Amino acid sequence: MSDSNTDFDFIVIGSGFGGSVTAHRLTEKGYRVAVMEMGRRWRAEDFPATNWVIWRWFWRPRLALRGFFNIQFFRHVVILHGCAVGGGSITYANTLLVPPDSVWQKGSWAGLADWNAEMPLHFQTAIRMLGVTENRVLGPADHFLKQAADAAGVGHTFYRTSVGVFQAPEGEEGGKTYPDPYFGGEGPERTTCIGCGGCMVGCRYNAKNSLDKNYLYLAEKHGAQIFAETRVVDVAPLNGKADGGAGYEVLTEKSTAWLAREPRRFTCRGIVFAASALGTMDLLLRLKQKGSLPALSDQVGNRVRTNAESLIGVRVPGCREDLSKGIAIGSGIYIDDHTHIEAVRYPAGSDAMGPLATLLTGGQPGRARILLWLRLLAWSLLRHPIRTARALHPFGWARESVIFLCMQTLDGHIDMRLRRRWFWPFGKILASQGKKIPTFIPQANEFARKAAALIGGRPMSMVTEILFNVPGTAHVLGGCPMAGSAAEGVVDSRNRVFGYQNMYICDGSVLAANLGVNPSLTICAVTERAMTHIPPAAEANWHDSAA
Ligand SMILES: Cc1cc2nc3c(=O)[nH]c(=O)nc-3n(C[C@H](O)[C@H](O)[C@H](O)COP(=O)(O)OP(=O)(O)OC[C@H]3O[C@@H](n4cnc5c(N)ncnc54)[C@H](O)[C@@H]3O)c2cc1C
Numbered sequence: 001m002s003d004s005n006t007d008f009d010f011i012v013i014g015s016g017f018g019g020s021v022t023a024h025r026l027t028e029k030g031y032r033v034a035v036m037e038m039g040r041r042w043r044a045e046d047f048p049a050t051n052w053v054i055w056r057w058f059w060r061p062r063l064a065l066r067g068f069f070n071i072q073f074f075r076h077v078v079i080l081h082g083c084a085v086g087g088g089s090i091t092y093a094n095t096l097l098v099p100p101d102s103v104w105q106k107g108s109w110a111g112l113a114d115w116n117a118e119m120p121l122h123f124q125t126a127i128r129m130l131g132v133t134e135n136r137v138l139g140p141a142d143h144f145l146k147q148a149a150d151a152a153g154v155g156h157t158f159y160r161t162s163v164g165v166f167q168a169p170e171g172e173e174g175g176k177t178y179p180d181p182y183f184g185g186e187g188p189e190r191t192t193c194i195g196c197g198g199c200m201v202g203c204r205y206n207a208k209n210s211l212d213k214n215y216l217y218l219a220e221k222h223g224a225q226i227f228a229e230t231r232v233v234d235v236a237p238l239n240g241k242a243d244g245g246a247g248y249e250v251l252t253e254k255s256t257a258w259l260a261r262e263p264r265r266f267t268c269r270g271i272v273f274a275a276s277a278l279g280t281m282d283l284l285l286r287l288k289q290k291g292s293l294p295a296l297s298d299q300v301g302n303r304v305r306t307n308a309e310s311l312i313g314v315r316v317p318g319c320r321e322d323l324s325k326g327i328a329i330g331s332g333i334y335i336d337d338h339t340h341i342e343a344v345r346y347p348a349g350s351d352a353m354g355p356l357a358t359l360l361t362g363g364q365p366g367r368a369r370i371l372l373w374l375r376l377l378a379w380s381l382l383r384h385p386i387r388t389a390r391a392l393h394p395f396g397w398a399r400e401s402v403i404f405l406c407m408q409t410l411d412g413h414i415d416m417r418l419r420r421r422w423f424w425p426f427g428k429i430l431a432s433q434g435k436k437i438p439t440f441i442p443q444a445n446e447f448a449r450k451a452a453a454l455i456g457g458r459p460m461s462m463v464t465e466i467l468f469n470v471p472g473t474a475h476v477l478g479g480c481p482m483a484g485s486a487a488e489g490v491v492d493s494r495n496r497v498f499g500y501q502n503m504y505i506c507d508g509s510v511l512a513a514n515l516g517v518n519p520s521l522t523i524c525a526v527t528e529r530a531m532t533h534i535p536p537a538a539e540a541n542w543h544d545s546a547a
């Protein structure tokens with residue numbers, strides 16, 4: 001039964017992939033659900049035309065930047081992530097892939113369930129809800145990837161990505177509006193994709209199947225209350241029941257306010273952390289440290305994975321074709337058993353990420369690579385000053401570039417802790433520790449070099465990879481890994497938090513292995529599975545705890 005002594009049955013913190021699946025499934029089961037989301041709500045017409053409109057693209061509310069995209073710099077990694085009603089789906093590139101079966105045999109979730117037997121059903125559900133289909137809008141960047149793959153002898157691995165995009169029927173132009181095509185009339189009307197490449201700057205054409213068009217839309221329609229611009233700052237057990245058996249108190253503040261933070265208090269019987277790998281880790285580390293949730297496993301912040309990624313690419317100054325056309329991630333290839341490369345693009349005019357790109361340099365990480373890079377820059381500027389300047393200046397970067405997103409299933413992880421840093425002595429912030437993650441994937445670099453030569457372009461990489469030996473990723477995972485006990489992880493195989501009742505984590509933080517593919521579909525599928533174990537509200541079990 002619903003608990004009428006609390007404001008809500010469940011409060012979900014975060015409205016990304018895990019949070020939206022949770023909100024929809026719990027509402028469907030008859031629970032009273034609230035979703036607290038620190039990001040803003042977006043409509044198609046509010047998205048910026050390009051990412052130079054930085055105040056509507058980037059999220060740093062204290063600097064009056066109230067967009068939906070964020071970059072955080074750590075000693076070991078640069079992390080790109082989303083922040084909005086709909087979480088990362090608002091800024092993501094729509095690519096929804098099923099990982100190889102082998103990932104379930106790696107990491108601390110191995111053996112906790114018969115994953116290979118159970119997961120296909122949950123992937124199917126997530127695929128249906130997110131409207132995943134094969135990309136039909138191949139752009140010049142995709143044809144170029146195919147050409148480069150053929151030249152490298154791996155052309156047979158080329159595939160069109162599976163994307164969550166509403167595409168026009170075969171033979172019809174994009175841009176036509178249809179009544180809800182996915183949920184038998186229950187969902188919103190949608191417009192077909194025009195292949196503008198703008199997915200990561202927000203789809204202005206109502207074609208992208210972001211979560212506010214499916215899971216979250218249905219959750220809200222069926223009664224879930226979504227509190228936008230609301231950051232959760234505290235969660236503590238109610239009525240002196242230390243294990244949360246009597247419910248939880250949730251304290252929030254307005255995330256976009258400068259001074260008047262509008263503190264609020266809510267109560268709920270069950271709580272779901274779905275604030276993304278970074279957000280949930282940060283919040284739980286703080287709550288454990290300040291004594292609100294002291295029984296959390298000491299594993300919070302451990303085994304954070306970067307999906308073994310590297311962002312490189314090719315820029316073709318003066319390219320006759322517009323490489324920004326197509327869907328943000330339109331195709332992919334496998335250059336060996338472990339290494340997967342996708343062709344990524346930003347829309348024409350969205351060049352604000354351009355300053356992060358520089359000439360690709362090999363060599364050993366550290367000072368040697370920096371010297372090599374400086375030598376390469378100097379040599380290149382002396383020999384081809386105009387060509388080099390045209391490869392490095394940001395204007396035209398999106399139109400002239402293909403980004404290669406390289407991912408590996410190989411293992412490797414870091415840990416995150418709260419630390420007071422010399423440059424920010426006023427409070428503790430999340431900081432990474434552990435062994436360095438390799439910045440370069442040599443075989444991917446080689447591929448980029450050959451691809452650049454093929455098209456007459458320059459191979460590029462991220463300046464942070466060269467100067468600071470720090471890889472960049474949009475796919476941070478782990479930090480609250482799924483495991484058999486609190487000594488090894490933070491949640492059990494049903495996403496229940498060790499040490500508390502009716503407390504769950506449903507986001508990328510519970511994933512226990514590098515997937516080698518983009519993770520959002522897996523986050524949805526794992527959450528779908530967790531939700532099947534929660535009974536309908538009429539038979540609620542308010543003493544659900546980790547085995
Ligand atoms: C540019 C870019 C492109 C990407 N492309 C792809 C792709 O093509 N395919 C793919 O699979 N993945 C992609 N990703 C990654 C994908 O976005 C993430 O893996 C995914 O969104 C993670 O889902 P999640 O449920 O863990 O959390 P998220 O979707 O990140 O949602 C978490 C939400 O919680 C909110 N939150 C955090 N802390 C609090 C708090 N204290 N209180 C209230 N709310 C809070 C955040 O604002 C956020 O909206 C991309 C990411 C980026 C940045």
Ligand code: SF4
Nearest residue numbers: 193196197198199203
């Ligand atoms: S390519 Fe353009 S129209 Fe298609 S989903 Fe992406 S942003 Fe929307």
